[in-house]
Amino acid sequence: MLNRVSLFEYRAVLHVHSRYSDGTGSPHEIIREAARAGLDILWLTDHDTRRAAMDPGAGYYGHLLFLVGAEVTPPTNHTLVLGPAQLPSPKMPLQTIIDHLMSQHALAFIAHPDDPGNPTARLPSYRWEDREITGFTGLEVWNHLSDWSRGVDSILRGLCALAHPFRALEANPLTLQLWDELGRERRVVGVGGVDAHQARVGWRKLALKIFPYRTSFNAIRTHIYTAEPLSNDWVEAERALLGALNAGRAALVNAHSGTELGFRFWAEDGEGRTALMGDEAAFKSGWRLRGLAPVPVHWEIWGNGHPMTTMTGTILDYRVDNPGVWRVVLRRGRRLDVWIYSNAIYLR
Secondary structure, three states, X not given: OOOOOOOEEEEEEEEEOOOOOOOOOOHHHHHHHHHHOXXXXXXXOOEOOOHHXXXXXXXXXXXXXXXXXXXXXXXXXXXXXXXXXXXXXXXXXXXXXXXXXXXXXXXXXXXXXXXXXXXXXXXXXXXXXXXXXXXXXXXXXXXXXXXXXXOOOOHHHHHHHHHOOXXXXXXXXXXXXXXXXXXXOOXXXXXXXXXXXXXXXXXHHHOEEEOOHHHHOOOEEXXXXXXXXXXXXXXXXXXXXXXXXXXXXXXXXEOOOOOOOOOEEEEEOOOOOXXXXXXXXXXXXXXXXXXXXXXXXXXXXXXXXXXXXXXXXXXXXXXOOOOEEEEEEEEEOOOOEEEEEEOXXXXX
């Protein structure tokens, strides 16, 4: 059984684009910025290509582990791919895309499922439309670009939002609701992504960078928890990370609110059994939700998509009276900004 506290926690950024698709930075530039941001893992996900797996190649660059996935991008129904998969054509039906990826033991996450688009920012909607599909790993629950743009409804607000890219940074309530609803049917892993492009507006060296990579890398991160330290062999390290993500051992973190490590969330049944984030267990009387935070926080306990109660401090202890999908939200600071969304524990 995995020790609920003695897990190894790694700061990762997912959903990043380079000049190999519609980003503006080279993979080497992006790697440098990720290292400067203090990341442990950077997962590049260019549109419909894994070219960066060959140039510059996956592996360790100093302390940073650089991995290459992709984003399969038909006009809507985008899918984030993590793992060394042969990519399907974006012209395929979404269910065929998912089946193709899962047959290769890759992870498939529905990207920005409730992306509304933004006419003011000239961003089309890339919403998940085909909601009858099955078999995917999970959802990109928190997407910095998509969730930031929801509040931009005028040029003035757009300029203010560019000046304050982290203000009121919260996941789309529709996506959180969807995550909870799907979780009542089966395990659905949640991840956070930055959707970084470092778009440029203007002429060459005078061009304005919209969300430079360094800014994006200090927004939404996915903290991944493994049972053992990552291997120095990057292939083994990637395999361990894929296994941890597939199991739901991840928390979605607003790095602007805090970069501390040490958040833990688990459940105990009083008889020695423990369920970690992502685990399913049979419900019975006696289950308690437990949690640790490295700093005092405001805890929100959510069950089956409904807020159940709140508490403050560094320790969570809550008796579970009903089966359901249980997760927590941590807030901190004067404005009680969202800091962390946990993955769920499923007590059926």
